[in-house]
Amino acid sequence: MSTPRLEIDLKKIAHNLKTLIAIYGAKGVSISAVTKVVCGNVSIAKLLLEGGITTLADSKIDNLKKMADGGLRCQFLLLGPPMLSEAEMVVKYADISLNSEISVIRELSESAIRQRLIHKIILMVEYGDLREGIMPDDLENIVEQVLQLKGIKLIGIGTNLACFGGVQPDQENMGLLSNLSTVIEKKFNVNFQFVSGGNSANYQWLSNVNDSGRINNLRIGESIFLGCETLKREQIPGLFTDAFTLVSEVTELKSKPSMPYGIMGQNALGKIPEFYDNGIGSRAILGMGHQDVPCSGLSPELKITILGGSSDHMIINPQESGLKVGSEVRFNLTYAALLSAMTSPYVTKVNT
Numbered sequence: 001m002s003t004p005r006l007e008i009d010l011k012k013i014a015h016n017l018k019t020l021i022a023i024y025g026a027k028g029v030s031i032s033a034v035t036k037v038v039c040g041n042v043s044i045a046k047l048l049l050e051g052g053i054t055t056l057a058d059s060k061i062d063n064l065k066k067m068a069d070g071g072l073r074c075q076f077l078l079l080g081p082p083m084l085s086e087a088e089m090v091v092k093y094a095d096i097s098l099n100s101e102i103s104v105i106r107e108l109s110e111s112a113i114r115q116r117l118i119h120k121i122i123l124m125v126e127y128g129d130l131r132e133g134i135m136p137d138d139l140e141n142i143v144e145q146v147l148q149l150k151g152i153k154l155i156g157i158g159t160n161l162a163c164f165g166g167v168q169p170d171q172e173n174m175g176l177l178s179n180l181s182t183v184i185e186k187k188f189n190v191n192f193q194f195v196s197g198g199n200s201a202n203y204q205w206l207s208n209v210n211d212s213g214r215i216n217n218l219r220i221g222e223s224i225f226l227g228c229e230t231l232k233r234e235q236i237p238g239l240f241t242d243a244f245t246l247v248s249e250v251t252e253l254k255s256k257p258s259m260p261y262g263i264m265g266q267n268a269l270g271k272i273p274e275f276y277d278n279g280i281g282s283r284a285i286l287g288m289g290h291q292d293v294p295c296s297g298l299s300p301e302l303k304i305t306i307l308g309g310s311s312d313h314m315i316i317n318p319q320e321s322g323l324k325v326g327s328e329v330r331f332n333l334t335y336a337a338l339l340s341a342m343t344s345p346y347v348t349k350v351n352t
């Protein structure tokens with residue numbers, strides 16, 4: 001089989017999903033499955049729907065379109081904030097979007113009227129992570145304007161933490177979101193279907209509380225695919241962390257000095273690397289590089305050491321692994337590495 005290839009174990013993903021639905025379901029929290037790390041891969045998304053998911057969420061309209069064109073029928077949610085210039089496409093391909101800018105919501109409203117559709121929105125509220133979100137004190141004012149727009153239905157509020165700032169979801173910020181939803185509902189006499197409290201980083205918080213307040217939804221990607229929470233990247237008990245495996249091939253294997261020789265300048269990636277002299281030793285080249293995956297996000301299944309890489313090559317110390325030219329070398333991936341491998345057209349995807 002060709003390399004580099006990403007082997008995708010659909011059974012392990014299905015198991016992770018089932019376990020998470022049970023854990024969160026027991027707390028009255030539904031899961032919207034986030035497909036961006038798998039680029040809206042249709043066979044994976046199909047599996048998520050078969051596992052009981054009713055809302056698929058992605059940050060790219062292209063991925064939502066890919067899943068719809070692949071024959072999948074469900075509620076499609078666009079993670080936001082959407083681009084002003086894309087309003088027409090947002091309304092066409094997303095049933096729901098996450099929003100924080102009134103000018104964009106006005107444009108969505110006009111597009112929805114033109115397309116004779118009702119576009120649902122969730123307003124995102126800032127609770128300290130400093131990516132998207134309306135400042136809590138400004139929310140009432142925005143809600144008042146949104147409720148006057150035709151073609152737009154406000155179905156909830158939400159927040160997103162642990163993305164830019166690394167701020168943890170806790171009883172404090174989740175409690176504030178919860179209370180805010182009640183205040184807004186009362187004041188405007190509306191009923192929120194979604195109070196969407198966050199992402200895979202909400203695992204610890206939710207595991208430790210008996211009552212999650214009004215929070216009734218999370219948007220989950222990484223936990224489903226890599227089996228971990230995302231504050232410390234610890235495995236969630238009972239989940240698989242190795243549903244994805246990247247396989248590459250040895251293209252050169254030789255005994256060489258460990259110190260480069262000649263006059264030194266920058267390497268392929270613009271860095272001046274440092275080396276330590278460990279004498280002459282075995283080293284191998286693998287036929288994949290930064291164009292496929294960042295080598296910093298890989299952990300090998302064999303006992304070998306990654307020395308570095310360039311655009312299409314990775315250099316390893318094969319140690320006592322017994323590799324030969326043509327041998328396959330298998331790696332587990334971090335979220336960043338999985339994102340990159342899924343996105344690279346040079347990495348073949350194989351369902352196992």
Ligand SMILES: *Cc1c(COP(=O)(O)O)cnc(C)c1O
Nearest residue numbers: 034079160199200219220221222
């Ligand atoms: C990516 C994303 C998620 C999912 O995050 P995971 O860490 O993969 O669970 C949830 N919400 C928003 C707004 C996102 O952009």
